[in-house]
Amino acid sequence: xxxxxxxxxxxxxxxxxxxxxxxxxxxxxxxxxxxxxxxxxxxxxxxxxxxxxxxxxxxxxxxxxxxxxxxxxxxxxxxxxxxxxxxxxxxxxxxxxxxxxxxxxxxxxxxxxx
Amino acid sequence: xxxxxxxxxxxxxxxxxxxxxxxxxxxxxxxxxxxxxxxxxxxxxxxxxxxxxxxxxxxxxxxxxxxxxxxxxxxxxxxxxxxxxxxxxxxxxxxxxxxxxxxxxxxxxxxx
Numbered sequence: 071x072x073x074x075x076x077x078x079x080x081x082x083x084x085x086x087x088x089x090x091x092x093x094x095x096x097x098x099x100x101x102x103x104x105x106x107x108x109x110x111x112x113x114x115x116x117x118x119x120x121x122x123x124x125x126x127x128x129x130x131x132x133x134x135x136x137x138x139x140x141x142x143x144x145x146x147x148x149x150x151x152x153x154x155x156x157x158x159x160x161x162x163x164x165x166x167x168x169x170x171x172x173x174x175x176x177x178x179x180x181x182x183x184x
Numbered sequence: 185x186x187x188x189x190x191x192x193x194x195x196x197x198x199x200x201x202x203x204x205x206x207x208x209x210x211x212x213x214x215x216x217x218x219x220x221x222x223x224x225x226x227x228x229x230x231x232x233x234x235x236x237x238x239x240x241x242x243x244x245x246x247x248x249x250x251x252x253x254x255x256x257x258x259x260x261x262x263x264x265x266x267x268x269x270x271x272x273x274x275x276x277x278x279x280x281x282x283x284x285x286x287x288x289x290x291x292x293x294x295x296x
Binding site for chain 1: 193218226227228229230233270274282283284286287288289
């Protein structure tokens with residue numbers, strides 16, 4: 071299922087660099103999400119967007135920013151990367167309507183900050 | 185506040201043995217719970233949801249409102265079941281929450 075596509079799949083960069091992770095979807099979903107996954111901590115929500123004009127902070131938004139360029143695109147930026155942002159990042163989408171919609175995930179971006 | 189607890193970080197069972205992955209929750213209303221599975225180096229996939237009452241890959245989960253649990257069960261474990269399993273609660277818009285709440289996950293290891 072390549073309906074939710076994340077680029078790049080892997081990235082290694084240095085402390086202080088600006089990084090953008092991109093997510094695009096062909097599912098036609100209004101709602102999009104960015105999570106990070108860390109061993110022992112599970113998934114934590116960074117930002118979410120319910121439509122192009124609606125952006126909301128999640129549980130751990132500090133150090134991150136997002137842009138919803140279109141219904142199909144939701145980008146995550148690290149303005150000045152630091153080593154503790156090393157993690158696996160997932161984008162997800164869900165349909166509008168009842169809040170109990172399942173979420174559909176991308177393959178993830180493995181980010182390493184040196 | 186809504187919360188999901190998966191008490192076991194790691195669960196190891198032998199092939200053919202029964203499996204039970206525990207999930208307990210706190211929620212203000214009547215929840216629609218999910219189980220997601222993540223195989224090695226793959227994306228999270230929806231395994232099953234409470235409302236559908238389906239059996240997917242031999243797994244079932246029953247919502248027990250009295251015990252506030254949604255444990256995932258399979259009578260006979262297979263090696264291909266080895267993965268990370270996440271229990272999740274949907275947003276509780278009535279409480280002003282619009283976030284899917286995940287447990288911290290349980291890594292299931294099936295020993296051949």
